Amino acid sequence: MTDLAAFRDPASVVVVGASTNPAKWGHWLARGALLGAGRRSVHLVNARGGSVLGAVTVPSLADLPDTPDLAAFAVPAAALPAAVDEALAMGVKGLLVITAGVPRQEEMARKARAAGARLIGPNCLGLYDADTNLALAWGEFQAGSLAIVSQSGQLGSELSGLAAAAGIGVSRFVSVGDQADVVAHEILADLVDHDATGAVAVYLESFGDGERLLAALEALRLAGKPVLLLTIGTSRAAQDAARSHTGALTTSLDVVDAACRAAGALRVNTPAALVNAAQLVVRAPRVRGRRVAIVGDSGGQGALAADIATSAGLDVVAFPQPVRDSLRRHLPAGAAVANPVDLAGAGEQDIANYQRLVAVVTASEAVDAVLLTGYFGCYARDIPAQAGEEVEAARGMCAAAAAAGVPVAVHSMAEGTATITALRAGGAPTYLTVEAAVTAIATAAEIAALPVRGPAAPAGDVTTIAGMPPHGYDAARRLLVGAGVAFPPARLVHEERELAAAVAELRAPYALKAEWIEHKSEHGGVAIGLADLAAVHAAFAGMRDRLGPGGYVLEEMDTRPHAIEMIVGARRDPAFGPVVMVGAGGVEAELRHDSAVDLADLNRERALAMIRRLRCLPLLQGWRGRPAVDIEGLAEVILTVAGVMRACSDLLDLELNPVRVAPGGVVAVDALVTAAAPAKGAASPAGSRPGAGSGRSAAGCR
Amino acid sequence: MTDLAAFRDPASVVVVGASTNPAKWGHWLARGALLGAGRRSVHLVNARGGSVLGAVTVPSLADLPDTPDLAAFAVPAAALPAAVDEALAMGVKGLLVITAGVPRQEEMARKARAAGARLIGPNCLGLYDADTNLALAWGEFQAGSLAIVSQSGQLGSELSGLAAAAGIGVSRFVSVGDQADVVAHEILADLVDHDATGAVAVYLESFGDGERLLAALEALRLAGKPVLLLTIGTSRAAQDAARSHTGALTTSLDVVDAACRAAGALRVNTPAALVNAAQLVVRAPRVRGRRVAIVGDSGGQGALAADIATSAGLDVVAFPQPVRDSLRRHLPAGAAVANPVDLAGAGEQDIANYQRLVAVVTASEAVDAVLLTGYFGCYARDIPAQAGEEVEAARGMCAAAAAAGVPVAVHSMAEGTATITALRAGGAPTYLTVEAAVTAIATAAEIAALPVRGPAAPAGDVTTIAGMPPHGYDAARRLLVGAGVAFPPARLVHEERELAAAVAELRAPYALKAEWIEHKSEHGGVAIGLADLAAVHAAFAGMRDRLGPGGYVLEEMDTRPHAIEMIVGARRDPAFGPVVMVGAGGVEAELRHDSAVDLADLNRERALAMIRRLRCLPLLQGWRGRPAVDIEGLAEVILTVAGVMRACSDLLDLELNPVRVAPGGVVAVDALVTAAAPAKGAASPAGSRPGAGSGRSAAGCR
Secondary structure, eight states: OOTTGGGTSOSEEEEETOOSOTTSHHHHHHHHHHHTTTTSEEEEEOTTOSEETTEEOBSSGGGOSSOOSEEEEOSOGGGHHHHHHHHHHHTOOEEEEOOOSOSSHHHHHHHHHHTTOEEEOSSOOEEEETTTTEEEESSOOOEEEEEEEESSHHHHHHHHHHHHHTTOOEEEEEEOTTOSSSOHHHHHHHTTTOTTOSEEEEEOSOOSSHHHHHHHHHHHHHTTOOEEEEOOOHHHHHHSOOSSHHHHHOOHHHHHHHHHHHHTOEEOSSHHHHHHHHHHHHHSOOOOSSBEEEEESOHHHHHHHHHHHHHTTOBOOOOOHHHHHHHHTTSOTTOOOSSSEEOTTHHHHOTHHHHHHHHHHHHSTTOSEEEEEESTTSHHHHOGGGHHHHHHHHHHHHHHHHHHTOOEEEEESOOSOHHHHHHHHHTOOEESSHHHHHHHHHHHHHHHHOOOOOOOOOOOOOOOOTTOOSSSHHHHHHHHHHHTOOOOOEEEEOSGGGHHHHHHHSOSSEEEEETTOSSGGGGTOEEEEEOSHHHHHHHHHHHHHHHOSSOEEEEEOOOOTTOEEEEEEEEEETTTEEEEEEEEOSTTHHHHOOEEEEESSOOHHHHHHHHHTOTTHHHHHHOTTOOOOOHHHHHHHHHHHHHHHHHBTTEEEEEEEEEEEETTEEEEOOEEEEEBOOOTTSOOOTTOOOOSSBOOOOOOBO | OOTTGGGTSOSEEEEETOOSOTTSHHHHHHHHHHHTTTTSEEEEEOTTOSEETTEEOBSSGGGOSSOOSEEEEOSOGGGHHHHHHHHHHHTOOEEEEOOOSOSSHHHHHHHHHHTTOEEEOSSOOEEEETTTTEEEESSOOOEEEEEEEESSHHHHHHHHHHHHHTTOOEEEEEEOTTOSSSOHHHHHHHTTTOTTOSEEEEEOSOOSSHHHHHHHHHHHHHTTOOEEEEOOOHHHHTTSOOSSHHHHHOOHHHHHHHHHHHHTOEEOSSHHHHHHHHHHHHHSOOOOSSBEEEEESOHHHHHHHHHHHHHTTOBOOOOOHHHHHHHHTTSOTTOOOSSSEEOTTHHHHOTHHHHHHHHHHHHOTTOSEEEEEESTTSHHHHOGGGHHHHHHHHHHHHHHHHHHTOOEEEEESOOSOHHHHHHHHHTOOEESSHHHHHHHHHHHHHHHHOOOOOOOOOOOOOOOOTTOOSSSHHHHHHHHHHHTOOOOOEEEEOSGGGHHHHHHHSOSSEEEEETTOSSGGGGTOEEEEEOSHHHHHHHHHHHHHHHOSSOEEEEEOOOOTTOEEEEEEEEEETTTEEEEEEEEOSTTHHHHOOEEEEESSOOHHHHHHHHHTOTTHHHHTTOTTOOOOOHHHHHHHHHHHHHHHHHBTTEEEEEEEEEEEETTEEEEOOEEEEEBOOOTTSOOOTTOOOOSSBOOOOOOBO
16 A cells, blocks of 8 residues: 555545535535445534535544544635644544645645655645545546646646546546645656556646656656646746856756656647547557548548648658559549548448548558548438448448557547547547647657657766866866867967967967857957967957956867857756757857757767757758768767766756867867856765855866 | 629529438528528429428429529539529529539539629539528528638538537628639628628638739728638648749748738638637727736636747736736735736635726736636536626626727636626637637737738839840849849859959959859859959869859859848749748758748838748847848848839749848849740730740840
8 A cells, every 4th residue: 555545545535624515615525525435434524513415524523433544624724734633643644635825834744744644735626536436626527547637726627627528538636736745746656557547637837856757757658658748838938037048948848848758758738739639549549650641521621631730740641552542442533532532422422431431541551640520420410310320430430440550530520429429439539620630649649759768878977177267168168178079279368478379389260269258259259260370469459458358268260161050058957957958059049949958868869869850950961962960979969068967066057059060070169157156165065956046166077 | 783692682592403301412402491481482493393391392493483583503413504504594693503523614604694693603512691591501500790701611611610619600601612603702702791790711722813802801801800711732832842942932821821911811720710719809809919918716727828828929918017906906915916817716705806807907008808717607517506696797807898998818618608608798709728719819919910001112113134044143133133133243254264354343252153053052053252363263164164154153242241141032923923022041041941921012111021020030130249230121122023023024933042131231142033935926915924834034024
């Protein structure tokens, strides 16, 4: 028995605050609890006594005949502490706290754990388990196969309502509320062996212990229960004033996406998108790829579906000739058979033609999923005499899909007909809008394509730089050169008299950089294309006049032809730890907004996958007659930056921009680091999280 | 009486092919026709006689007592010509042909027109008019305010079903079918004075006479009936092999969008998106802008709505302090009031608080639309005793919205409750998903923001270039220089011996271009940065060796600092005529895919608006400390290119890439034209459309 067992199938429950008033939580809890009275003993506590929904109440917990496994509380905040204390004293092992506005929650949670109990909430909407007939929540639930774990009770409730409408229902629902004790990743881990659960919906606003959360998501994935995640961040992220390009290019959502990808979960944008995808995932065979066949009985609807599918990233594949020939046998002359398939009246001739066509395309090796759009489902509504035939065709379609292991998603203008019911029962998800069907297929294809995380590449040996200056280009350069990133040869100079010697050791043309200035080109802190000592002198004099004394880096310019400017960066996320980013670089990086993010524990394959996700990939592969550049070398830089970030626990962020990727190799020509302020008078311990007060200081590397 | 009057409110109709079988079209037509029997005389023709739906049929048109205004045909294709001939001979003025697979349609249409009649179809799904109780179509219609004109009957039917579900219903439905005679723009023009129509949904796959279509759309807009258009093209467009950058950057959808924008209509992507927006447009006050207030009773749902709204381009504006103060008066301490507003239990305290909060935000000058999300609407479902209060709050909310002239769109988890009914009746559109509500607001804001077309700029004087060579850079240069576009000084040379004189007349550095080569840089047809005569000689020798004899343009290089490479192009669309394009240019133009398209009859304001739609606009305005470039000059080039395209009717396309836009002005440094092949032995007449056989030839300019 895990310590959460009391929340799964308690032998007895008590509702503290049961009420006769349907506007009160205590009413809904009592109502739900009583539905499970056949399976467990149910007690109701109401201070004023009397009966609730026909069941006798007792005035207090003390009046119960024995100790219930689970107590649900819907009492005013002021009355809660005493009630919880009483329950713990009795030996109750599960506390479900609906009450909101509870002060000193941490103390209450500590007490519960000390008593060997666990607490869900406070400020939650309750829980539900279809299998064990446990309903302690506001609202109605339809039993089914989607588990819902939500940090917002009402959003969970919305998901539950959508799941009911989609006919997939809910296997388990847990509103985790303020997570004073039990947190979301525990509930998720507890779902791994929950047989009724076919897929999991999660809504989280914060991620707490990212590592344990990812472990729970990975375990669910291994158990064959796809996880779809909702979170917020788009509009909040806009408020984050970002100091570096990397900051602007890696919003919190990008990091969540990277974390989900690493754990085999998928973030979606809306509750409806989540449930639409879940309907496909729990009903139909696995979508193996993005090649979709569209079958319809209207040229217009088919063409529109093809457009929408293409926009959603699906491939409306042109059918091979044998498939076209097979389709043609069931269709009138001139009907479209290339994809989309247009029945062109064949359905009116014989409804079974729908099933025959779907059987042909599902059997084709060229198709990963089928979208049926149009009038199918409406025969039963408009022509009652044909309802039976249509239901038969629906069943045949489902059998063909199951036999081929290819899902069929149905967009139908009809709702609630016997045909729709037969489709759903047979494993074909049905949707009222074509975009819902399309995005469900696209989302399911994305889930199926999620890579396996794989082992992290070794972090590498990063040498601590003793006395490393607080920040700036020179320090970053030295740190990264030490880790293996190539930079052009350079000399650090402070005074005019050092210039001649530096020039003598380097090859023209030169670049001169005020090493402590961020965004140098904007602030006149960089001069490029300096041909000789005279030009270097002039540039130095001007810059020093404007910017004052400091370190100036004189550097050979990277003038290799066909170099493409990229950016590689990393930062530390509070929940998911170090993350790494690659993107189109240079001063226009933010404008391009073309970047990919992954957790820093990645490996070569994942680094290459990041590069492949970039819109500018064709540029790297050789655009319009230009040679391909060193993509492998760029992946190596990503891995190195990730390794530095993992090894140097005090680095807050790190950025190479631009990284010049040419056919012959990769050279970084600017860099920036920010380190956390070290604890006063103490070396920052390796592996510790950076303090809240970030600053610019030496990076502590192991 | 217009010549389409017979299709609006005929005094008498006949259904030819009436049937007792509900699986037959003739059954649905008869059923619908009989519903209008109180308003007009209805006749049914069935070759075998007998009665249909309780009404007596006659065996042929000849047996009718008088001539009906409108005849609807649902007879086999083979029987159709004779039936139509018979109707025309009788003097029927309106023919509605459902029958599909009709041969020699044009002949039938000609006959009808010759007889003073008009024909809708063949191969259509019928028509419906709520006001005049005219239903001659497959399916059920709910009377309402959305007019539907569709080239696909079934897509029209889907729109009609969605409109019924949204509670807005259909004012008029016309499935135009094969458009053998009556075409879509005539039906659209006929809706301008159709009082019951509040908004118009159009589905078109082809656009026919673009000018008349745009005139109809503009007239509808002036009549206050917003038009939402669906079409196809995304996936088809991908199949168009595009020769030029302009071709790849201006898909047919971009042109449709430009045409819609010019006419004040808006293209949307899906039937549901159309109807969701229509529900807002016909119910609620006009959305004046993109600033949205979000009011909800769940922090999670509110935050998610804010994210989705932000993604949809809406501005979740931070409320001014006075608004926050007013909101706070109705809310518990600590409730969020900045936007989103979270009721935080205030709704449970008093449902009227919903109405109070909505009243506060609608009254604010800072808000263009309100999105209410969450539990509202569910009180009536979950707590029957509170249904009355909730309906009252709904009515109060609608009154506040109407008084302020600010729409309130409601996302509610409840469906079909008295509250939802009250909201819709009161002018608040309601949606089952938050994304539906958000995109409806965003779409309505887009409609409201559609610019007024404005007069076209004069096309300018474009001098015909006698003996202009078939194509290539030199010809394009001369044409455009003549029209006023700046190019760098240059000389056309053919032989080595001409180089010295050319160099002497120009300023270094030089560029040498093989003028007849397209995509020169890919094919080694351009050499840049030539410092002196020796370098020019070397480049010429190498190029001539590789590419052979021909015209070579020696040109001064544009080396102005801070120049940004843009592309300006134009092409001729079969329906909408010449269109013009501006975008991020250079060899990476396709990769950037950042372009804006408008019809070539634009003016300065619209040219500037095109530039403002580009993602790279910040680059033009001065990015990260760089100076702003000559945006006005770029607009001038757009207008010139548009003028050339309008003046030279034989030009098929025209492209300047790159156009170097610097702070001091705009210089084009490459250009390409394609002209239609002239009619054999004849000068191509000015103003004529280009022939189907395009080629490379002299451009005929007026």
